[in-house]
Amino acid sequence: MTLHVGPHALTSRAVHVHLAPGAGLRPLVVADVLRRVAERRRHRVRLTAAARFPADPADYNVRAPESLAPDTADVLISPAPAPGALLVPNETGAPDPDPLVTRLALLEAPYRVPVALTPETLRSAADRLARYRRLVAEWATSPGRPMHRPSAAEAEDALAADLDTPEALAVLDRLAGSGEIPPGAKLETFVHVDLLLGLDVVAAIGTA
Structure with missing residues (x-):
């Protein structure tokens, strides 16, 4: 393809x-x-x-x-x-002490659009990354399920079409908020998509 x-x-x-x-x-x-x-x-x-x-x-x-x-x-x-x-x-501005918070902040806007690394944008990215990691750690304690392929395909298609990282992140947000998809499927899907985004969402597994 x-x-x-x-x-x-x-x-x-x-x-x-x-x-x-x-x-x-x-x-x-x-x-x-x-x-x-x-x-x-x-x-x-x-x-x-x-x-x-x-x-x-x-x-x-x-x-x-x-x-x-x-x-x-x-x-x-x-x-x-x-x-x-x-x-x-x-980018403009100074990066966050956590490089992966900076990475997420850089991926939250379309690649053509200027990005300023401000305290506000970095704080928002830090909160989002912490939420992803907390949810992934919680889902990891649930029974295993196959990944949710429609969500995975939607995120992959956004990235393949024009490196639409904001839409791929939005797919993860919608997936996280779904009350119909089992936690185990959410876990597998997040891990699958994160292999493309590189945010290390599994960092908190086993630390609770």
Whole structure:
């Protein structure tokens, strides 16, 4: 199945994603979600960068990019307008001490829209991530059930269509609030979708 991201269509089984010079944390996180979505659809993804990042990518659940020139990149991710590039504006403001709170705050807006890391946006992201982890820990004590495939498919389709991370998160919110879906199915679905979002929603399992 073809992965469509904005004007780009990744049709090759081997995909080269390159981060342009000057890319900050946000393009790095968006590139990582793109990699995860493409790999789930059985693409082989190479992530490279000309940028230097202000923190260790691994702290943000990002596989460190290779330090190579773009060559013939299938997708160029740039924080500034560039021919043929996927434009992902850099974040403004200081990141949260918890890198995954910052990651969530960066994913709560469409990748084309500027994001300011303010105390308010970071607090909201921290509350949301804590709620996800608390619910996942609670659901983990319930009988196991298969994941809710309609919700999983809805989130995957949003990410594959245009890296619509806000809609994928909205799917998780609706799933969490459903009174009809068993807790075990919610757990499996959250874990499945989180393999694409990279928020470590299972962090609180077993800590209660």
